[in-house]
Amino acid sequence: MPGVPxxxxxxxxxxxxxALPAPEATPRGADIxxxxxxxxxxxxxxxxxxxxxxxxxxxxxxDVRVAMVSYCFGSKAGLLEALGxxxxxxxxxEEERLAELGLPPQETLALHVRAxxxxxxxxxxxxxxxxxxxxxxxxATGMAQTVARPTIAFYEQLLADxxxxxxxxxxxxxxxxxxxxxxxxxxxxxxxxxxxxxxETLDDALVERFADxxxxxxxxxxxxxx
Amino acid sequence: MPGVPxxxxxxxxxxxxxALPAPEATPRGADIxxxxxxxxxxxxxxxxxxxxxxxxxxxxxxDVRVAMVSYCFGSKAGLLEALGxxxxxxxxxEEERLAELGLPPQETLALHVRAxxxxxxxxxxxxxxxxxxxxxxxxATGMAQTVARPTIAFYEQLLADxxxxxxxxxxxxxxxxxxxxxxxxxxxxxxxxxxxxxxETLDDALVERFADxxxxxxxxxxxxxx
Numbered sequence: 001m002p003g004v005p006x007x008x009x010x011x012x013x014x015x016x017x018x019a020l021p022a023p024e025a026t027p028r029g030a031d032i033x034x035x036x037x038x039x040x041x042x043x044x045x046x047x048x049x050x051x052x053x054x055x056x057x058x059x060x061x062x063d064v065r066v067a068m069v070s071y072c073f074g075s076k077a078g079l080l081e082a083l084g085x086x087x088x089x090x091x092x093x094e095e096e097r098l099a100e101l102g103l104p105p106q107e108t109l110a111l112h113v114r115a116x117x118x119x120x121x122x123x124x125x126x127x128x129x130x131x132x133x134x135x136x137x138x139x140a141t142g143m144a145q146t147v148a149r150p151t152i153a154f155y156e157q158l159l160a161d162x163x164x165x166x167x168x169x170x171x172x173x174x175x176x177x178x179x180x181x182x183x184x185x186x187x188x189x190x191x192x193x194x195x196x197x198x199x200e201t202l203d204d205a206l207v208e209r210f211a212d213x214x215x216x217x218x219x220x221x222x223x224x225x226x
Numbered sequence: 227m228p229g230v231p232x233x234x235x236x237x238x239x240x241x242x243x244x245a246l247p248a249p250e251a252t253p254r255g256a257d258i259x260x261x262x263x264x265x266x267x268x269x270x271x272x273x274x275x276x277x278x279x280x281x282x283x284x285x286x287x288x289d290v291r292v293a294m295v296s297y298c299f300g301s302k303a304g305l306l307e308a309l310g311x312x313x314x315x316x317x318x319x320e321e322e323r324l325a326e327l328g329l330p331p332q333e334t335l336a337l338h339v340r341a342x343x344x345x346x347x348x349x350x351x352x353x354x355x356x357x358x359x360x361x362x363x364x365x366a367t368g369m370a371q372t373v374a375r376p377t378i379a380f381y382e383q384l385l386a387d388x389x390x391x392x393x394x395x396x397x398x399x400x401x402x403x404x405x406x407x408x409x410x411x412x413x414x415x416x417x418x419x420x421x422x423x424x425x426e427t428l429d430d431a432l433v434e435r436f437a438d439x440x441x442x443x444x445x446x447x448x449x450x451x452x
């Protein structure tokens with residue numbers, strides 16, 4: 001379309017993609033281009049419900065030349081992997097900080113679940129991106145690898161602590177708990193047709209209600225009861 | 227490949243696709259071709275982890291001419307929709323029969339969750355198929371429509387019954403419970419990379435452990451405790 005680009009506020013978006021978590025060091029030179037490509041891909045995946053954007057869409061949004069994708073990431077797959085890694089590293093450092101706080105187990109679990117829901121709000125395309133990365137390369141097990149094992153270890157410690165303090169019932173399998181928690185949290189963001197058919201709209205109010213419901217269900221579900 | 231086809235038992239499949247639930251009337255004439263196309267699509271989706279087969283793959287497996295897809299279903303999308311409808315109608319009639327039994331609410335919930343897990347074992351491609359159908363036609367909300375509303379009504383009744391009998395705590399939202407239950411049950415079958423990264427294999431033993439775990443978590447989670 002010719003003419004002046006519309007201001008962002010006028011675009012018909014239900015919710016705008018936020019900024020990606022910052023890289024560890026301030027980007028310079030080629031790293032600035034890298035950051036622009038990552039941010040553009042994040043925005044496009046966010047806006048199109050996880051549908052993979054084309055390289056030209058990404059470069060148009062980032063306002064960089066198409067050749068920069070291979071220069072910075074080797075390929076589009078490399079760009080998607082780098083984006084996944086950025087989001088995952090943010091989640092995992094939140095999880096580590098939470099574990100270090102040494103809060104009562106119920107409170108740790110509640111904060112963890114709320115953080116996971118919040119991360120799916122920020123990165124609603126994570127589930128499909130992770131499966132796509134894994135499917136594209138049968139030797140790479142995708143981003144889940146960096147999340148699954150450390151999170152299972154985190155649950156193992158949390159469950160043991162909770163049982164010892166009389167807060168949680170014994171016998172909960174940390175791996176199955178991981179599947180339950182990720183499955184519940186992801187579903188709200190991946191199963192758009194279900195949300196629509198249930199007569200709901202995925203807005204902040206629904207996310208808040210769902211986070212409360214999930215925390216309650218889990219705390220009661222693994223709690224000692226009584 | 228030349229030569230005699232290998233017997234089915236020799237094919238390297240972790241688990242074979244079962245037969246589809248039978249149609250209401252015994253198929254005759256063109257309906258026999260319809261059934262063969264549905265069964266072939268079911269098998270291919272099952273074997274390839276939900277990846278959409280091509281029309282020629284489907285027709286080769288069904289041993290029918292390629293033109294029969296449009297003759298019987300209008301298009302490949304119509305074939306996929308008919309397959310989804312067959313699976314959904316099976317699930318919904320199970321749900322109706324369960325509601326009619328009038329069992330204690332905890333037992334009804336446990337049987338319902340086990341039936342849902344079993345249905346994802348039989349139709350592991352249902353989640354991706356449902357999203358694909360919904361994405362392909364923005365006016366069609368997909369199979370979730372036939373599942374979401376009746377299942378929410380089923381939960382509403384079950385929760386009210388459970389609260390009245392002192393079995394469940396009050397205040398559980400049936401719509402959010404639907405998202406939790408479908409999210410938990412679907413995840414095990416859709417998130418292959420997570421299962422792999424957690425060091426697990428999706429076999430009968432894992433399905434059984436997961437069903438037990440999910441039933442426990444839910445019964446405790448919505449139970450009155452104590």
